[in-house]
Amino acid sequence: MKLYNTLTRTRDDFVTHEPGKCRMYTCGPTVYHFAHIGNLRTYIMEDVLDKYLRYSGYDVTRCMNITDVGHLTSDADTGEDKMLKGAKREHKTVMEIARFYTDAFFADCAKLNIRKPEIVVPATSYVERFIRMIEVLVDKGYAYLSGGNVYFDTSKLDNYYVFGNQSAEDLAVGVREGVEADDAKRNAADFALWFTKSKFEDQELKWESPWGLGYPGWHIECSAIALENLGEYLDLHCGGVDNAFPHHTNEIAQSEAYVGHPWCSHWFHVLHLNTASGKMSKSSGEFLTLSLLEEKGYDPMVYRLFCLGSHYRKSLVFSWEGMDSTKTAYQKLVARIAALDPEDKTEADPSAVGELKARFAAAMDNDLNTALAVTALYDVLKAKIGDAAKLALIADFDTVLSLNLIPAAQKAREAAKQTEKQTENAAQDGLAVVCLTEGLDDSFTAEVEALIRERADAKKKKDFAEADKIRAHLSEMGVTLKDGKESVSWEKA
Numbered sequence: 001m002k003l004y005n006t007l008t009r010t011r012d013d014f015v016t017h018e019p020g021k022c023r024m025y026t027c028g029p030t031v032y033h034f035a036h037i038g039n040l041r042t043y044i045m046e047d048v049l050d051k052y053l054r055y056s057g058y059d060v061t062r063c064m065n066i067t068d069v070g071h072l073t074s075d076a077d078t079g080e081d082k083m084l085k086g087a088k089r090e091h092k093t094v095m096e097i098a099r100f101y102t103d104a105f106f107a108d109c110a111k112l113n114i115r116k117p118e119i120v121v122p123a124t125s126y127v128e129r130f131i132r133m134i135e136v137l138v139d140k141g142y143a144y145l146s147g148g149n150v151y152f153d154t155s156k157l158d159n160y161y162v163f164g165n166q167s168a169e170d171l172a173v174g175v176r177e178g179v180e181a182d183d184a185k186r187n188a189a190d191f192a193l194w195f196t197k198s199k200f201e202d203q204e205l206k207w208e209s210p211w212g213l214g215y216p217g218w219h220i221e222c223s224a225i226a227l228e229n230l231g232e233y234l235d236l237h238c239g240g241v242d243n244a245f246p247h248h249t250n251e252i253a254q255s256e257a258y259v260g261h262p263w264c265s266h267w268f269h270v271l272h273l274n275t276a277s278g279k280m281s282k283s284s285g286e287f288l289t290l291s292l293l294e295e296k297g298y299d300p301m302v303y304r305l306f307c308l309g310s311h312y313r314k315s316l317v318f319s320w321e322g323m324d325s326t327k328t329a330y331q332k333l334v335a336r337i338a339a340l341d342p343e344d345k346t347e348a349d350p351s352a353v354g355e356l357k358a359r360f361a362a363a364m365d366n367d368l369n370t371a372l373a374v375t376a377l378y379d380v381l382k383a384k385i386g387d388a389a390k391l392a393l394i395a396d397f398d399t400v401l402s403l404n405l406i407p408a409a410q411k412a413r414e415a416a417k418q419t420e421k422q423t424e425n426a427a428q429d430g431l432a433v434v435c436l437t438e439g440l441d442d443s444f445t446a447e448v449e450a451l452i453r454e455r456a457d458a459k460k461k462k463d464f465a466e467a468d469k470i471r472a473h474l475s476e477m478g479v480t481l482k483d484g485k486e487s488v489s490w491e492k493a
C-alpha cells in the first residue's frame with residue numbers, strides 16, 4: 001500500500017516494524033465541548049485507514065488518548081485552559097465535563113460507524129507515567145527546570161523541525177502572532193513538560209511531582225500513552241493536520257529523546273474541513289455538530305459518504321448543497337442495492353469477482369483513494385455477476401467503507417414489501433389505509449393496519465359493537481382514525 005508520509009513528504013510503501021502487525025496511535029479529543037464535524041472528518045478517515053489495514057490482513061492494535069487534563073486554548077503552552085473554560089461555561093467540575101464530552105464523542109463515533117480503538121486512555125489516569133517519563137528526560141539532559149516549570153530543550157536535537165517547511169524564525173513559539181513569549185524558556189521553541197507555575201491559579205486538577213504540585217503539558221500525554229501501550233516502535237501515528245506542528249513535532253522530540261532511536265515511521269495527517277467562510281473551529285464560537293446535521297434530516301451515513309467522496313489530503317469544503325447531493329446519492333445507492341435479489345442463484349465468474357475486488361484494493365492502496373473506492377461500488381452494481389455475488393462484494397467493501405449499505409438496503413426492501421402489501425390489501429377490499437405519521441416502526445404499522453381492516457370488515461357485517469371495540473383498542477395504542485370514503489387515514493399521537 002502506498003500512503004503519504006508527512007515525515008518523508010512522499011507517498012511511501014507502508015511497511016511496519018514487525019511484518020503483519022500494525023501499531024497505530026491516534027490523537028484523541030480534548031473533551032471540553034462537542035466535536036465539530038471537521039474533527040469528525042479526521043476520525044472518519046482514520047477509521048477507514050484502520051479498517052483497510054485490517055482488511056489487508058494486518059493485525060492492528062490501535063490506541064487513543066483522551067485529553068481530560070488542562071489543555072490550553074492555543075496549541076502553544078500559553079492561553080486559557082480549555083477544560084476549565086468548558087467547566088466554567090457549564091457550571092460543572094472539570095471531571096464532570098470530561099465524562100460528559102467523552103461519552104458524547106463516542107456516541108458521535110458510533111453513529112458514524114467509527115470503531116472505538118481497543119485501547120483508550122484518559123490522560124488523568126496516566127499522570128504518574130508522565131512524571132516518570134519527564135524524570136528520564138531530565139536525567140538524560142533533554143529537559144530542564146526553569147521558573148517552576150519543566151521544559152524540553154529543543155536545542156539538544158539535531159532536527160527539531162521535522163514537519164513541513166517551518167523554520168525556527170517562522171514558527172517558534174513566542175514569535176507567532178498572539179502567542180506570548182515565556183521568559184523561563186532557554187530557546188523560543190522549547191515547550192513545557194510539567195507546569196507548577198501557570199497563568200491560571202484556578203487550575204482545578206493538580207498532582208504532586210518531584211518539581212512541586214502541578215500538571216502535565218499536553219504533548220507528553222501522547223508520547224507516554226503511545227510508548228506504554230504500543231512499545232518503542234510505532235508504525236503509524238494519525239491526527240489532524242493542525243497537530244503536525246507543534247504537537248506531533250514535540251511528540252517526536254520527547255519520544256526519540258526518551259527511547260534513543262527513531263520512534264514512529266509513518267505519519268498520517270488529515271486536512272481541514274472548511275466552510276465557505278474559512279476553517280471550522282470551536283474557538284470561533286459557532287460550529288457544526290453531528291447532532292445539528294441529524295436535526296436537519298441528514299443520516300450520519302450521508303456525512304460519512306460526503307467525507308469519503310474527497311481525498312483526505314485535500315481540504316474539504318462543507319456546504320448544505322454538498323450534503324443534499326450526497327443525501328440523494330446515498331439514497332439512490334441504497335435503492336439500487338435494495339433492488340438486488342438476495343435469493344439469486346446465478347453462478348458468478350470468479351475472475352470477474354476478483355477483478356472487482358482488485359479495483360477496490362487498487363483504489364485504497366493508492367494513498368487511500370476513498371472516492372475511487374466508492375466508485376468501485378458502482379462498478380459492482382453494473383457488473384454481470386449475479387445479484388448474490390454483487391451483494392457479497394458490497395458487504396465486503398463495506399467492512400471498510402462502513403456506510404451501512406446492506407442493513408439500509410434490507411430496510412428499504414422491507415419497506416417496499418410493506419407498501420406492496422398495503423396496495424394488495426387495498427385492491428382486495430377496496431379500502432385504502434393511509435398512515436399520516438412518519439417514522440413509525442414497521443411491525444407497529446402492520447398491526448394497526450390489520451386492526452383497521454378488521455374493523456372495516458366488522459362494519460360491513462353490521463357488527464358495530466366489534467367495530468367500536470377495535471376502535472377503542474386502537475385508541476389505547478395512541479392511534480386516532482379519520483374515516484373517509486373508501487379510505488381510512490390514521491395517526492399516532
Ligand SMILES: [Zn+2]
Nearest residue numbers: 027028222247
Ligand atoms: Zn497527540
